[in-house]
Amino acid sequence: MDSRYFTEEHELFRQSLKDFLQKEVVPHIDKWEETGHIERFIWKKFGDMGFFGIPYPEEFGGLDLDLFYTVILLEELQKINSGGFAAAIWAHAYLAMTHLNKEGDQAIKEKYLAPSIAGDMIGCLCITEPFGGSDVAGMRSTAVKKGDTYVINGSKTFITNGVLSDYLVVAAKTSPELGNKGLSIFVIDRDTPGISATKLDKLGWRASDTGEIAFDNVTIPASNLMGEEDMGFPYIMQHFALERLIMGINAHARAEFALEYALEYMKTREAFGRTIDKFQALRHKIADLYTEMEICKEFNYSVAYRLNKGEYVVKEATMSKLQCTKMSDEVIYQCLQFLGGYGYMEDYPMARLSRDSRLGPIGGGTSEILREIIAKMVIDKKDYKPAT
Known part of the structure; x- marks a missing residue:
């Protein structure tokens, strides 16, 4: 236990979570990976x-706990070897629900946040578009004010929980002439007329339902606007720090899982009269990979500590996602190699891990975009500020 970040209460929570995942989730993972459908009962469990309510106010059924409980949840979700299941959970709890909590008014929180915490409703966050990718400011979806309603038109893609969720948190342009300063955020019920969704067939994250969503003259009450009109872009940017740190933590956790599994395998696999963990070439590679993983983990804990104190760590969180997802891909690639032919077999975890990990440098902002964002901060001295 690292006493700088984790207390005894944290560790008790970790053990309780591990037990829960092994009992309630792991027996179903292979089925969900095959069907691409996570059964509804597990959301309620x-x-x-209380796992959905970790950071949220007690008023709505949350636990109002510090960020390191979230770190534990993310780490343990990565160690049951289903990036898709993990993504479905954290996309609901930390993407959709973060906007409800931060920008939603009392009525929205009572209608959507409280049942989301209880596991009675599932949410998704709809930002990425078919023509936009990482270019949030370039989105084309519009929300036109008509009396006491908004009419939404456009499309979104690569949306986790995009097919089976009960509500959608949607970004659209309310003032297209203002560019990125004309975005707004809305919450929309799934059964609103004009919404259609198509499930996408992915390389990895097979358990999660990732969708492309179309909005055809979707009319919603003006009260479904979250926060102020035309303030969507700073809201999104503000929450990107958490999203990027989440993906950095996911990356160090799955890399650690891969290394631990590979080491256990190498302790029993014999070649030329000895176990392969005794061969110097493999030992030194393991040493390098463990070093890279531990450096990333320690950095993530440090950034989480600062974010937990309320600091605006967008630069550090962006660095976390960039470096940790790169590290994870390299670690898992090498761990698959350590298993030899067995690493390539679906009966062993490395094949799925390899597919799932590859999304790390793509989702939530590609590595190429993140490098430019970091360059703007460290070279051009651009100062991103939180929404006020």
Whole structure:
């Protein structure tokens, strides 16, 4: 236990979570990976255990706990070897629900946040568009004010929980002439007329339902606007720090899982009369990979500590996602190699890990975009500020 970040209470929570995942989730993972459908009962069980309410106010059924409980949840979700299941959970709890909590008014929180915490509703966050990718400011979806309603038109893609969720948190342009200063955020019920969704067939994250969503003259009450009109871009940017740190933490956790599994395999696999963990070439490679993983993990804990104190760590979180997802891909590639032919077999975890990990440098902002964002901060001295 690292006493700088984790208390005894944290560790008790970790053990309780591990037990829950092994009992309630792991027996179903292979089926969900095959069908691409996470059964509804598990959402309610997560809600009953309080896992969706970790950072949220007690007023709405949350636990109002510090960020290191979230770190534990993310780490342990990566160690059951289903990036898709993990993504479905954290996309609901930390993408959709973060906007509800931060920008939603009392009525929205009562209608959507409270049942989301309870596991009775599932949410998704709809930002990425078919023509936009990482270019949030270039989105084309529009929300036109008509009396006491907004009419939404456009499309979104690569949306985790995009097919099976109960509500959608959607970014659209309310003032297209203002560019990125004309975005707004809305919450929309799934059964609103004009919404259609198509499930996408992915290389990895097979358990999660990733969708392309179309909005055809979707009319919603003006009260479904979250926060102020035309303030969507700073809201999104503000929450990107958490999203990027989440993906950095996911990366160090799955790399650690891969290394631990590979080491256990190498302790029993014999070649030329000895176990392969005794060969110097492999030992030194393991040493390098462990070093890279531990450096990333320690950096993530440091950034989480600062974010937990309320600091605006967008630069550090961006660095976390960039470096940790790169590290994870390299670690898992090498761990698959350590298993030899067995690493390539679906009966062993490395094949799925390899597919799931590859999304790390793509989702939530590609590595290429992140490098430019970091360059703007460290070279051009651009100062990103939180939404006020």
